[in-house]
Amino acid sequence: MAAQTSPPATAPDGRTADGTAPGATPDPAADHTPDRTPDHPADRASGRPPGLRERKKQRTRDALVHAAHGLFLTQGFAGTTVDEIAAVVDVSQRTFFRYFANKDEVALAVMADAEDYFIECLRRRPAEENPLQALRAAIVQSWRDLGSGDLGGPGSITSALELVRLIEETPTLLAAHLRRITQQERIVVTVIAEREGLDPAEDLRPTVLAAVFGSVLRSAHLSWCDDQEKCGPEAMITLIERHFDQLGPALAGDWRH
Amino acid sequence: MAAQTSPPATAPDGRTADGTAPGATPDPAADHTPDRTPDHPADRASGRPPGLRERKKQRTRDALVHAAHGLFLTQGFAGTTVDEIAAVVDVSQRTFFRYFANKDEVALAVMADAEDYFIECLRRRPAEENPLQALRAAIVQSWRDLGSGDLGGPGSITSALELVRLIEETPTLLAAHLRRITQQERIVVTVIAEREGLDPAEDLRPTVLAAVFGSVLRSAHLSWCDDQEKCGPEAMITLIERHFDQLGPALAGDWRH
DNA sequence: GCAGATTATGTCAGCCACTGACATTCGGCA
DNA sequence: TGCCGAATGTCAGTGGCTGACATAATCTGC
Numbered sequence: 079m080a081a082q083t084s085p086p087a088t089a090p091d092g093r094t095a096d097g098t099a100p101g102a103t104p105d106p107a108a109d110h111t112p113d114r115t116p117d118h119p120a121d122r123a124s125g126r127p128p129g130l131r132e133r134k135k136q137r138t139r140d141a142l143v144h145a146a147h148g149l150f151l152t153q154g155f156a157g158t159t160v161d162e163i164a165a166v167v168d169v170s171q172r173t174f175f176r177y178f179a180n181k182d183e184v185a186l187a188v189m190a191d192a193e194d195y196f197i198e199c200l201r202r203r204p205a206e207e208n209p210l211q212a213l214r215a216a217i218v219q220s221w222r223d224l225g226s227g228d229l230g231g232p233g234s235i236t237s238a239l240e241l242v243r244l245i246e247e248t249p250t251l252l253a254a255h256l257r258r259i260t261q262q263e264r265i266v267v268t269v270i271a272e273r274e275g276l277d278p279a280e281d282l283r284p285t286v287l288a289a290v291f292g293s294v295l296r297s298a299h300l301s302w303c304d305d306q307e308k309c310g311p312e313a314m315i316t317l318i319e320r321h322f323d324q325l326g327p328a329l330a331g332d333w334r335h
Numbered sequence: 336m337a338a339q340t341s342p343p344a345t346a347p348d349g350r351t352a353d354g355t356a357p358g359a360t361p362d363p364a365a366d367h368t369p370d371r372t373p374d375h376p377a378d379r380a381s382g383r384p385p386g387l388r389e390r391k392k393q394r395t396r397d398a399l400v401h402a403a404h405g406l407f408l409t410q411g412f413a414g415t416t417v418d419e420i421a422a423v424v425d426v427s428q429r430t431f432f433r434y435f436a437n438k439d440e441v442a443l444a445v446m447a448d449a450e451d452y453f454i455e456c457l458r459r460r461p462a463e464e465n466p467l468q469a470l471r472a473a474i475v476q477s478w479r480d481l482g483s484g485d486l487g488g489p490g491s492i493t494s495a496l497e498l499v500r501l502i503e504e505t506p507t508l509l510a511a512h513l514r515r516i517t518q519q520e521r522i523v524v525t526v527i528a529e530r531e532g533l534d535p536a537e538d539l540r541p542t543v544l545a546a547v548f549g550s551v552l553r554s555a556h557l558s559w560c561d562d563q564e565k566c567g568p569e570a571m572i573t574l575i576e577r578h579f580d581q582l583g584p585a586l587a588g589d590w591r592h
Numbered sequence: 593g594c595a596g597a598t599t600a601t602g603t604c605a606g607c608c609a610c611t612g613a614c615a616t617t618c619g620g621c622a
Numbered sequence: 623t624g625c626c627g628a629a630t631g632t633c634a635g636t637g638g639c640t641g642a643c644a645t646a647a648t649c650t651g652c
Contacts, residue, residue, distance in 0.1 A: 160610085260509075285581075290547050324543045328539075429640090
C-alpha cells in the first residue's frame with residue numbers, strides 16, 4: 079500500500095458480484111459496486127486502533143492481492159485459477175470470494191487504490207486552477223507521488239505499472255477496468271461540479287470534461303504499453319502530458335493549416 | 336438487419352473467446368477479437384450467390400440473436416441461460432458457442448452492426464469536413480438512417496435503443512461493450528488518419544480525437560438512459576448534439592467568465 | 593445422380609468461476 | 623470465563639465455456 083493512501087480496510091461481507099437474480103425484468107438492482115472498503119460503522123479512523131481481527135483481515139487481503147499479482151504476472155490471468163491463489167495464501171476458495179467479488183477484482187485492486195489517490199489529489203487542487211488544469215495537475219501529481227517513495231511492495235508504483243500492461247493484454251481485465259474507470263469518472267464529475275459550484279444535471283460541462291479526461295488518459299496508457307523499454311513512472315507522465323497537449327490541436331478545425 | 340449494412344455472414348469456426356492457454360507468461364496472443372464476419376476466402380460478395388449452407392447459417396445466427404434479445408429484455412441478462420436461448424432456436428448449447436464466443440456477444444451483436452454502419456458513414460464523409468465535423472456528422476447520420484425505414488425486426492433501431500439501455504443496466508455487458516468501443520476507436524483512428532494523410536504513430540491527434548469522440552458519445556448514451564420517456568432516435572440525436580456542443584466550453588479555460 | 597471432401601451440428605465429459613446453506617472456530621467483550 | 627458475532631471451511635450445485643469425437647448435412651467434380 080502506498081504511503082499516501084490510507085489502506086482501504088476491506089471486510090469480507092456479502093455482496094453479489096454481478097449476477098442478478100433470475101426472473102427479473104431488465105435486471106433490478108443491477109449496479110452492485112462490489113464495495114471495496116465497506117468500513118463498518120465505528121471503524122473509519124475512529125480513535126480506537128484496529129483490533130487483531132481487523133489486522134488479520136487486512137493481512138489476508140493483502141496476501142491475496144500479492145499472491146494473485148505474482149501468479150498473474152507469471153502464468154497470465156486466464157492461466158491462473160482462483161484455487162491456486164487461495165492455495166498460496168492457504169485459505170479456502172470460498173474465503174477468496176468473500177474478499178473479492180470475482181477474479182477481476184483482485185487484479186484491479188492495486189489500480190483501484192491508485193485511482194482513489196488520484197481523486198484525493200484532485201480534491202486538494204487549489205481553486206484557482208481551471209477544471210482541466212486541475213485534472214491534469216492531479217493525475218501527474220498522483221503518478222509522481224506514487225513513484226517517489228516506492229517500496230516495491232504490493233500497491234507500489236511498480237505494481238501499478240505492471241498492472242497497466244497486464245490489463246491492456248487481457249481482454250477480460252480490460253473490460254472490467256474500463257467499467258471501473260467510468261465509475262471513477264462519475265466521482266470526478268461531482269468533484270468538478272462542486273469546485274465550480276455547478277449542478278451536473280443542468281450543466282453538461284463537468285460530465286463531458288470528465289469523459290474527455292478519462293479517454294485521454296487511457297490513450298496515454300495504451301501508448302505507454304505499446305512503447306516497450308519506456309517503463310517507469312516518468313515515461314508515463316511524459317506520455318500523459320504529450321497526449322493532453324494534443325487535445326487542443328485535435329479538436330481544432332483545420333488540421334492542415 | 337438494417338437495410339444499409341450488408342449482413343455480416345458469420346461462420347461458426349474456432350476461435351478462443353478470451354481464456355488464454357495456461358502456462359503463458361503475460362498472456363500471449365491475448366487479443367482474439369472473436370471475429371464476427373470471418374468471411375472465408377471466396378465468400379465476400381464474390382459473384383456467386385450464397386449457397387444453402389450460407390443462408391442456413393445466417394438464419395440460425397439471426398434466430399439466436401433474436402431469441403436472446405427477447406429473453407434478455409424480459410428476464411434480464413443474468414436471468415437468462417445460454418441453454419434457454421439455444422432451446423428457443425432448437426440448437427444445442429455447443430452450437431450456440433460456435434456462433435458466439437460468449438453470452439455477451441449475442442447481446443452486443445445488434446450494437447456491433449450499428450457501429451459498423453457508423454464506420455461506413457464516416458468513410459463516406461466529404462473530404463472538406465474537418466475531422467471533428469466528419470465524426471459528428473457521421474454519427475448523427477447513422478442514427479438517422481437506421482431510424483428511418485425501421486422495420487422493427489432484429490437489427491433495427493428499436494432493438495439498438497433497447498440494447499443501449501440493457502447494456503447500461505448490466506455491468507457485465509457494459510464492460511464488454513466498453514471494450515468493443517475501444518476497438519472501434521482504433522478503426523476510427525485509422526480512418527481519420529487516412530483522411531488527413533497522417534501516420535497515427537507520429538501524430539497523436541487522430542488517437543486523441545477518436546478517444547474524445549468515443550467518450551462524448553458514451554456520455555450522451557448515459558444521459559439518454561437516465562432520461563426516461565425520451566425514447567426514440569431523435570431524442571438520442573438531440574442529446575448527442577448537445578453533448579458535442581459542450582466540448583468547447585468544457586475544455587475552455589474559464590468556466591465562470 | 594453419386595462418391596468423397598468439407599463443414600455444421602450434436603453428444604459427452606470436464607474445468608472453472610461463483611453462490612447459498614450450514615457447521616465450526618476464533619476474536620471481542622462483559 | 624462465557625457469550626455473541628464475525629470469519630472461515632465444507633459441501634453441493636449452477637452455469638459459462640471448451641476439447642474430442644461421432645454423425646449428418648451441404649458442396650464438389652464427375
